[in-house]
Amino acid sequence: MAPPLIQARGLVKRFGDFTAVDGIDVQVRAGEAFGFLGPNGAGKSSTMRMVGCISPPSSGELRILGMDPVRDGPAIRARLGVCPQLDNLDPELTVRENLTTYARYFGIPRRVARARATELLDFVQLSERADSKVEPLSGGMKRRLTIARALVNEPDIVLLDEPTTGLDPQARHLVWERLFRLKQQGVTLVLTTHYMDEAEQLCDRLVVMDGGRIVAEGSPRALIERHSTREVVELRFAAESQEAFAGKLDGVGERVEVLPDRILVYVPDGDAAVAEVAALGLEPVNVLVRRSSLEDVFLHLTGRTLVD
Amino acid sequence: MTQLTREQARPSLPRVPALAVFEYHLIGYRRTWRAGVFSSFLLPTLAVLGFGVGVGAYIDRGVGGVSYLEWIVGGLLASTALQVAVGESTWPVFGNLQWTKIYFAQRSAPLRVNDIVAGHLAFVLFRVLTSIVAFLLVTGVLGALRSPWAVLALPVAALLTLAVAAPGFAYAAVVDTDSWLAMLSRFAVIPMTLFAGVFFPVESLPLVLRWVAYATPLWHAVDLCRAAVLGVAPQWSVAGHLCYLAVWAAAGWLLARRAFARKLVV
Numbered sequence: 001m002a003p004p005l006i007q008a009r010g011l012v013k014r015f016g017d018f019t020a021v022d023g024i025d026v027q028v029r030a031g032e033a034f035g036f037l038g039p040n041g042a043g044k045s046s047t048m049r050m051v052g053c054i055s056p057p058s059s060g061e062l063r064i065l066g067m068d069p070v071r072d073g074p075a076i077r078a079r080l081g082v083c084p085q086l087d088n089l090d091p092e093l094t095v096r097e098n099l100t101t102y103a104r105y106f107g108i109p110r111r112v113a114r115a116r117a118t119e120l121l122d123f124v125q126l127s128e129r130a131d132s133k134v135e136p137l138s139g140g141m142k143r144r145l146t147i148a149r150a151l152v153n154e155p156d157i158v159l160l161d162e163p164t165t166g167l168d169p170q171a172r173h174l175v176w177e178r179l180f181r182l183k184q185q186g187v188t189l190v191l192t193t194h195y196m197d198e199a200e201q202l203c204d205r206l207v208v209m210d211g212g213r214i215v216a217e218g219s220p221r222a223l224i225e226r227h228s229t230r231e232v233v234e235l236r237f238a239a240e241s242q243e244a245f246a247g248k249l250d251g252v253g254e255r256v257e258v259l260p261d262r263i264l265v266y267v268p269d270g271d272a273a274v275a276e277v278a279a280l281g282l283e284p285v286n287v288l289v290r291r292s293s294l295e296d297v298f299l300h301l302t303g304r305t306l307v308d
Numbered sequence: 309m310t311q312l313t314r315e316q317a318r319p320s321l322p323r324v325p326a327l328a329v330f331e332y333h334l335i336g337y338r339r340t341w342r343a344g345v346f347s348s349f350l351l352p353t354l355a356v357l358g359f360g361v362g363v364g365a366y367i368d369r370g371v372g373g374v375s376y377l378e379w380i381v382g383g384l385l386a387s388t389a390l391q392v393a394v395g396e397s398t399w400p401v402f403g404n405l406q407w408t409k410i411y412f413a414q415r416s417a418p419l420r421v422n423d424i425v426a427g428h429l430a431f432v433l434f435r436v437l438t439s440i441v442a443f444l445l446v447t448g449v450l451g452a453l454r455s456p457w458a459v460l461a462l463p464v465a466a467l468l469t470l471a472v473a474a475p476g477f478a479y480a481a482v483v484d485t486d487s488w489l490a491m492l493s494r495f496a497v498i499p500m501t502l503f504a505g506v507f508f509p510v511e512s513l514p515l516v517l518r519w520v521a522y523a524t525p526l527w528h529a530v531d532l533c534r535a536a537v538l539g540v541a542p543q544w545s546v547a548g549h550l551c552y553l554a555v556w557a558a559a560g561w562l563l564a565r566r567a568f569a570r571k572l573v574v
Contacts, residue, residue: 015345015574049574050414054573054574055573055574073418074325074418075321075418076421077416077417078321082416084412085407088412089408089413090410090413091408092336092339093335093336097335101328101331101332101335102413104331104420105325105329105414105417105419106322106417106418107321107322155554274536284407
């Protein structure tokens with residue numbers, strides 16, 4: 001088996017007294033789409049910065065493309081594509097110039113940089129805006145341009161830190177679709193997200209992070225199978241407190257989670273459970289049967305929801 | 309992707325990474341250079357007319373045997389270099405760190421902190437030197453330059469630029485709000501311009517202030533530029549001036565590198 005592109009063992013990042021990443025083990029293999037799923041403050045971005053070779057690890061071992069990020073930073077970064085959480089495009093330059101100037105940092109000849117910019121703008125569907133300034137572009141367009149910029153050096157690994165945070169649903173889907181295309185082309189993707197649907201759609205394998213640690217690892221499907229039931233029944237009761245009704249659900253489903261606004265009942269068969277609830281004489285104002293998601297996995301593992 | 313670009317766009321490293329950074333700043337400048345060039349020519353013209361011809365008319369005896377216009381040109385030249393160098397090394401650096409975050413984008417590419425600082429510093433140098441070339445052209449045409457040695461003002465302006473822009477980079481990278489940048493102009497650039505021998509000889513100052521003037525990098529550049537423009541020997545030794553400015557540049561470079569690393573490597 002080929003050696004992993006990213007290999008971390010006992011990786012730690014501290015800022016003063018605060019430990020942002022608390023000893024994680026990660027392996028990412030070529031061609032994989034790998035995700036870090038977790039809420040804000042879980043240590044995802046700190047991990048990404050260490051992988052991006054702009055943040056030296058406090059302790060532990062980290063190898064990227066077989067190299068040491070502290071010693072071989074420029075050589076590794078030459079083969080990475082980075083899409084940061086906040087766009088850092090040059091608003092004064094044109095869309096095309098943002099790509100061509102960035103390509104020069106990788107020693108790409110000007111003529112090749114121009115050809116590459118044209119191809120990439122086509123890929124992220126910004127060809128028509130090639131010669132307009134970046135400033136007036138929408139959030140989704142800027143994000144697609146940042147992704148194009150991350151691809152300018154034909155990277156071996158593309159790092160995407162919260163690639164769709166702050167985008168409206170339509171713009172998100174457009175970004176997902178482009179990232180999916182990259183995945184199909186065999187590009188190794190490493191992304192962080194606090195959106196479970198993003199993780200489910202894009203990631204072959206992911207780790208769930210909480211408080212700087214990895215609390216679970218596997219494919220989205222495997223994680224759901226291991227840590228949740230097949231289906232979930234969401235019940236909303238009219239009363240102020242959902243808590244009072246939770247006690248009455250004894251015996252229904254394998255597990256019950258009480259949230260401030262609703263109760264989640266974990267069951268193999270949702271419709272059967274709804275019938276059981278009715279048989280108990282309970283009358284929720286709202287009933288929803290759905291498949292288990294990574295959100296449920298996270299809730300089960302940490303007792304908290306992903307997005308507050 | 310076509311095969312051609314796939315092959316040629318393979319990751320490598322630029323031979324001189326700082327040059328790629330310099331090139332980036334030049335491309336940004338292409339949008340604004342016209343306004344820049346205009347003011348580069350306009351300012352020396354106005355300065356020569358206002359100070360040289362206007363104020364000079366009241367100074368019958370001139371200064372040290374030359375007309376006031378001829379005397380002041382060297383000082384104005386150095387202070388122009390100072391203005392441009394400080395302007396280009398404070399607000400743009402602050403903006404690239406705090407607003408557009410351009411430096412962070414550069415940091416994700418295979419550039420080192422040194423490349424990012426050196427490439428931007430090279431651009432500041434370019435801005436100052438083009439302004440000084442314009443200044444020499446205007447003052448030369450107006451007949452305010454007494455000696456062809458005036459071209460030596462260019463390397464002096466270059467060294468002054470490094471002596472003030474490198475610490476300027478460090479300062480702009482350390483401060484957390486832009487009001488500190490306005491303070492730098494108010495409490496460093498303007499007093500320096502007024503008291504470092506640009507408009508009147510520092511010998512006119514009381515002894516204490518005279519030593520303050522000697523401590524500023526500007527005075528050393530003023531003395532050298534004035535000597536070059538008049539074609540005479542400077543008041544101090546040339547080597548002494550150059551060494552003093554070089555110390556400012558070297559210390560500034562180290563401080564700038566450290567300040568940038570603190571922001572960009574976390």
